Amino acid sequence: MERLVFDIAHSLAGGLVLVSFMMLYQDRLSALINIFAVQAVLLALSVAWQAYMQQAPHLYITAAIALVFKAIVIPVALHRIIKQLGIHREIEPVVGIGSTMFIGIGLVALSMVVMMRVTGQAAPVAREDLAFALSVILLGMLMMVTRRNAVGQVIGFMSLENGLVLAATGAKGMPLVVEISVAFSVLIAFIVIGIFLFRIRERFDTVDLSALDRHRGGQ
Amino acid sequence: MTAVAMLMWVVAALLATAVLSVAFSRTAAVSHWVYSTCAVLCASALGLLLVHLLGSGASTSGLTLPLGLPWLGAHFRLDALATFFLIVVNLGGAASSVYALGYGRHESAPHRVLPFYAAFLAGMNLVVLADDAFAFLLCWEFMSLTSWALVMTQHREHENTRAAYIYLVMASFGTLTLLLAFGLLAGPDGHYGFAAMRSAVHTPAVSALVLVLVLLGAGSKAGLVPLHVWLPLAHPAAPSHVSALMSGVMTKVAVYGSVRIIFDLLGEPAWWWGMLVLFLGGISTVLGVIYALMQHDLKRLLAYHTVENIGIIYIGLGLALAFQTNAMSGAATLALTAALFHVFNHSLFKSLLFFGAGAVLTATGQRDMEQLGGLIHRMPYTSFAFLVGCVAISALPPLNGFVSEWLTFQAILQSTDLPQWGLKIMVPAVGGLLALSAALAAACFVKAFGVTFLGRPRSAAAMQAHEVDRYSLATMLGFSLLCLLAGILPGLVIDALAPVTMSLIGARMPVQSSIPWLSIIPITAGRSSYNGLLVFAFIAMSGALAAYVIHRFASRALRRAPAWDCGFPDADPATQYTAGSFAQPIRRVFGELAFRLREQLDLPAPGDIRPARFVATLGDRIWELMYLPVVGAVQFGAEQLNRVQFLTIRRYLNLVFLTLITLLLVLAIWP
Structure with missing residues (x-):
C-alpha cells in the first residue's frame, strides 16, 4: 500500500515532466494553451495527492487554486487573447524541434544528477519530487528561451511556475501563505503580460519579440 | 559612570556639534563656536583619558549600545591600547581645533568644513572605541567618508577632485579587505564581537590570509608603500588643520587597526609575519623620504614624510612580531614600545609641521617652496616652531623623534639572537634602510626649512608675509614644547606605555622613571642608555656659552653691508639655491x-x-607598474561589460538560462 502511494505520486510528477516535453514541440498556439491546461490539471492532481499523502488539508486549497486559475481561467483568457489578436497561425521554434527535445532530455538528466547528489539525506519521495520539479522548471525556461512569440514565453513562464509549486508541495511543512502568494503573483504577472501583449500589438502589429528589437535605441 | 560611557557622551556631543553646525551654517560666528566646542570636547576627553591612564592603570570597561545589527548591538570598550590611541587622537583633535580658531577665519566656505570636521573627530574616536567588527567597520567607513568630504573642501580645483576620487577608491578598497579579514576572523558562525575573536583559534592559513588582508586594509589607510598613492594627494588638499589631523592622527587610527587585529585578535604569530611587516615598513621608510625630497610643495613634502614615519612605526611592529614568535619578550616589548612611542611622537611633530605649513599658507598664500624664502624675518615665531618640528622629525637629540628612532635601533640590535636566518639577514638590512632614511629625512628638512624660511624672498607674497594670529602661534609653540618634553623626559612616556605592552604581549619594559637623572635604559645599563635631559642641558649650556663668548669678546661694532655678490650687483633672488637644486644630487x-x-x-x-x-x-614607477595596469584592466572590463547593456530580451533570457545551467553543471560535476 505504502509503495502504491509513492508510485502514484511519482507517476503524477513524471506526467508533469512528460507534458512539459509535449509543450516543447507544439507549433500551434491554441494547442500549446490546451497542453498547458493539461499540465495544470496534472499539477492539481499531484498536489491533491500530496495533500492526501502528507495529511495536510491546506494543500487541497493549493490544488483547488491550481485547478481553477491555471487549468481554467488562464487558458480561457489566453484563448480569448489569441483570438482577439488573430494569431492562430503557426509558431516556429528557434532551434528546431529535434534539437530542442534533445536539450530537454539533457536538462532532465542534469536535474536528476544534481538532485540525487544534493539531497542525500532527504526522504526518497521528496528527493524524486524535487528532481521532477527542477526538470519542469528547466524545461519551462527552455521554452521561454526557444520561443519567439510573446504568448509562448508567457506559457513557458507559467509552466516554470508549475514546477515551483510542485517543488513547494513536495517538501513537507510549506505554509499555505507562501503558496497563495506565489499563485497570486503569477496571476498578476499574467495580467501584466497580457496587457503588454495588447500594447505591443497596438504599437507594432505583431507579438513577435524580434520586432521589438528593431525599435530599440541604437547601440 | 564608567570612562567609556563618558567618552561616548563626548562623541555624542561632537556629533551634535556637527548637526548644529549645519543648522546654524548661516550664522557669522559659527566657525568660532564649532572649533571652540570641538577643542573643549577633545580637551575634556583628553583629560579624562589621562586621569584614567594614570589613576586606574588603564582598567578595561565596556559598553553595549542597542544600535547596528539587532542580534549584536554595538559594543564599545576602553582598554589600555585604546586609551593610548585615544590620547593621541584627542590631543591632535584639541590642538587642531584651537589652531583652527585662528586659521579657520580665512576659510572661504566654512559650511563645507565645519560639520565634517566635528564628525571626523567623532569618527576617529569611535573607531578606537569599537569592540565588534560591525561597529569597527561602520565607524572606519564613517571616518573615511567624513575625511573624504574634507578633502573635497576646495572642490572646484581639478587636482583636489582627482585626489578625493583616488582617496575614495583606496578607502573603499581598504574597507573591503578589512571586511574580508573580519569575516575570516569571525569564522563560519559569525562571532563578530572582538571578545569572541580573541578566544577563537584560527588555522595558520586563515591567520596568514587575515594578516595580508589587514596589511592591505589598514596599510592603505596608514600609507604603506605601495598603497600610499592617495596620501600625498589627499592630505595636502584638505585645509591645513585637517591635513594635520589626517596625517598626524588618522594614520595613527589605521596603525591602531593593525595593532588591534595583529597583536590582539589574531593569536599566535608565525615567524615570517615579522618579515613581511618589516619589508613593507622598510621600503615605505626609504621610498617615502626619497619621494618627499623631490617635492617642492611644502604640504605634499610633509605628506610624503608621513609615509616614511609610518614605515618606521611598522618596522617597530614587525620587530615586535619577530621577537614575539621567538619568545624574546624583552626585545618584543622594546620594539613595540618604540613603535607606539613613535606613533605619539609623529602625531606631535607632524601636526606641528602641518600647522606651520598652514601658517605659511595663510601668510603668503603659497605652498610652493620656490615662491617662498626669507620668512624667518617676518614670521619669527612660526619659523622657530617649524624649526623645532624639523629637528624632531629629523630625529636629532634632544627632541622626541630621536628617542623613538633610537629605541627602534636598540631593538634592531637585538636581532643577533634571532634563530631564523631570514630574520637574521632581514633585520640588519632594514636597520640600514632606517639609517639611510633618517639621514635623507634630515637632508629633506634642511631643504624644507632652508628654502622656505632662510635666504631672500622669492616672490612678492613672501616679501609681504606677516606673522599669524595668536591661536595658531599658541598651538604651534605648545606642540614645540611637547616635542621637547617628550624628548627630554622619555622615561615618563615609556612608563605610561607599559600597560599597553602588558595587555598586548604580556610584558613591560623596566620602570624608567625611577632611574636617576631621568636616563632611559632599554635593556641593561651595560649595553646602552640615553639621557635626553643631559643632552639638552649640554646643548643649552654650550650654546649659551658660545653666545656669551662671542658677545663678550667679539667686536661690538655692528656693521651692515651687502653680502659678497660675486661681482654681480643687484643679484636676483632667483639666483639663490632653490628647492630643486637642493634635491638635484x-x-x-x-x-x-x-x-x-x-x-x-x-x-x-x-x-x-x-x-x-x-x-x-619625474615619473612614478609604483604608479606606472602597479596602478595603471589595474586602471587599464578595469576600463577594459567595463567596456566589455558595456555591451551587455544592449542585448535583446531573448539574449537576456538566454543569459539567465545558461548561467543557471552552468551553475547546475558545476554542482553536478563538483567532486
Missing part, C-alpha cells in the same frame, strides 16, 4: 631607480640669444 642618485628620471638640457647654439633650458621630468 639625490635625484641623480635615485632618479633612475624610483622616478624614471629624464633630464633634458636644451643649450642654444653659440650666437643664439634664447635662454638655455633644463627640464627634469
Whole structure:
C-alpha cells in the first residue's frame, strides 16, 4: 500500500515532466494553451495527492487554486487573447524541434544528477519530487528561451511556475501563505503580460519579440 | 559612570556639534563656536583619558549600545591600547581645533568644513572605541567618508577632485579587505564581537590570509608603500588643520587597526609575519623620504614624510612580531614600545609641521617652496616652531623623534639572537634602510626649512608675509614644547606605555622613571642608555656659552653691508639655491631607480640669444607598474561589460538560462 502511494505520486510528477516535453514541440498556439491546461490539471492532481499523502488539508486549497486559475481561467483568457489578436497561425521554434527535445532530455538528466547528489539525506519521495520539479522548471525556461512569440514565453513562464509549486508541495511543512502568494503573483504577472501583449500589438502589429528589437535605441 | 560611557557622551556631543553646525551654517560666528566646542570636547576627553591612564592603570570597561545589527548591538570598550590611541587622537583633535580658531577665519566656505570636521573627530574616536567588527567597520567607513568630504573642501580645483576620487577608491578598497579579514576572523558562525575573536583559534592559513588582508586594509589607510598613492594627494588638499589631523592622527587610527587585529585578535604569530611587516615598513621608510625630497610643495613634502614615519612605526611592529614568535619578550616589548612611542611622537611633530605649513599658507598664500624664502624675518615665531618640528622629525637629540628612532635601533640590535636566518639577514638590512632614511629625512628638512624660511624672498607674497594670529602661534609653540618634553623626559612616556605592552604581549619594559637623572635604559645599563635631559642641558649650556663668548669678546661694532655678490650687483633672488637644486644630487642618485628620471638640457647654439633650458621630468614607477595596469584592466572590463547593456530580451533570457545551467553543471560535476 505504502509503495502504491509513492508510485502514484511519482507517476503524477513524471506526467508533469512528460507534458512539459509535449509543450516543447507544439507549433500551434491554441494547442500549446490546451497542453498547458493539461499540465495544470496534472499539477492539481499531484498536489491533491500530496495533500492526501502528507495529511495536510491546506494543500487541497493549493490544488483547488491550481485547478481553477491555471487549468481554467488562464487558458480561457489566453484563448480569448489569441483570438482577439488573430494569431492562430503557426509558431516556429528557434532551434528546431529535434534539437530542442534533445536539450530537454539533457536538462532532465542534469536535474536528476544534481538532485540525487544534493539531497542525500532527504526522504526518497521528496528527493524524486524535487528532481521532477527542477526538470519542469528547466524545461519551462527552455521554452521561454526557444520561443519567439510573446504568448509562448508567457506559457513557458507559467509552466516554470508549475514546477515551483510542485517543488513547494513536495517538501513537507510549506505554509499555505507562501503558496497563495506565489499563485497570486503569477496571476498578476499574467495580467501584466497580457496587457503588454495588447500594447505591443497596438504599437507594432505583431507579438513577435524580434520586432521589438528593431525599435530599440541604437547601440 | 564608567570612562567609556563618558567618552561616548563626548562623541555624542561632537556629533551634535556637527548637526548644529549645519543648522546654524548661516550664522557669522559659527566657525568660532564649532572649533571652540570641538577643542573643549577633545580637551575634556583628553583629560579624562589621562586621569584614567594614570589613576586606574588603564582598567578595561565596556559598553553595549542597542544600535547596528539587532542580534549584536554595538559594543564599545576602553582598554589600555585604546586609551593610548585615544590620547593621541584627542590631543591632535584639541590642538587642531584651537589652531583652527585662528586659521579657520580665512576659510572661504566654512559650511563645507565645519560639520565634517566635528564628525571626523567623532569618527576617529569611535573607531578606537569599537569592540565588534560591525561597529569597527561602520565607524572606519564613517571616518573615511567624513575625511573624504574634507578633502573635497576646495572642490572646484581639478587636482583636489582627482585626489578625493583616488582617496575614495583606496578607502573603499581598504574597507573591503578589512571586511574580508573580519569575516575570516569571525569564522563560519559569525562571532563578530572582538571578545569572541580573541578566544577563537584560527588555522595558520586563515591567520596568514587575515594578516595580508589587514596589511592591505589598514596599510592603505596608514600609507604603506605601495598603497600610499592617495596620501600625498589627499592630505595636502584638505585645509591645513585637517591635513594635520589626517596625517598626524588618522594614520595613527589605521596603525591602531593593525595593532588591534595583529597583536590582539589574531593569536599566535608565525615567524615570517615579522618579515613581511618589516619589508613593507622598510621600503615605505626609504621610498617615502626619497619621494618627499623631490617635492617642492611644502604640504605634499610633509605628506610624503608621513609615509616614511609610518614605515618606521611598522618596522617597530614587525620587530615586535619577530621577537614575539621567538619568545624574546624583552626585545618584543622594546620594539613595540618604540613603535607606539613613535606613533605619539609623529602625531606631535607632524601636526606641528602641518600647522606651520598652514601658517605659511595663510601668510603668503603659497605652498610652493620656490615662491617662498626669507620668512624667518617676518614670521619669527612660526619659523622657530617649524624649526623645532624639523629637528624632531629629523630625529636629532634632544627632541622626541630621536628617542623613538633610537629605541627602534636598540631593538634592531637585538636581532643577533634571532634563530631564523631570514630574520637574521632581514633585520640588519632594514636597520640600514632606517639609517639611510633618517639621514635623507634630515637632508629633506634642511631643504624644507632652508628654502622656505632662510635666504631672500622669492616672490612678492613672501616679501609681504606677516606673522599669524595668536591661536595658531599658541598651538604651534605648545606642540614645540611637547616635542621637547617628550624628548627630554622619555622615561615618563615609556612608563605610561607599559600597560599597553602588558595587555598586548604580556610584558613591560623596566620602570624608567625611577632611574636617576631621568636616563632611559632599554635593556641593561651595560649595553646602552640615553639621557635626553643631559643632552639638552649640554646643548643649552654650550650654546649659551658660545653666545656669551662671542658677545663678550667679539667686536661690538655692528656693521651692515651687502653680502659678497660675486661681482654681480643687484643679484636676483632667483639666483639663490632653490628647492630643486637642493634635491638635484639625490635625484641623480635615485632618479633612475624610483622616478624614471629624464633630464633634458636644451643649450642654444653659440650666437643664439634664447635662454638655455633644463627640464627634469619625474615619473612614478609604483604608479606606472602597479596602478595603471589595474586602471587599464578595469576600463577594459567595463567596456566589455558595456555591451551587455544592449542585448535583446531573448539574449537576456538566454543569459539567465545558461548561467543557471552552468551553475547546475558545476554542482553536478563538483567532486
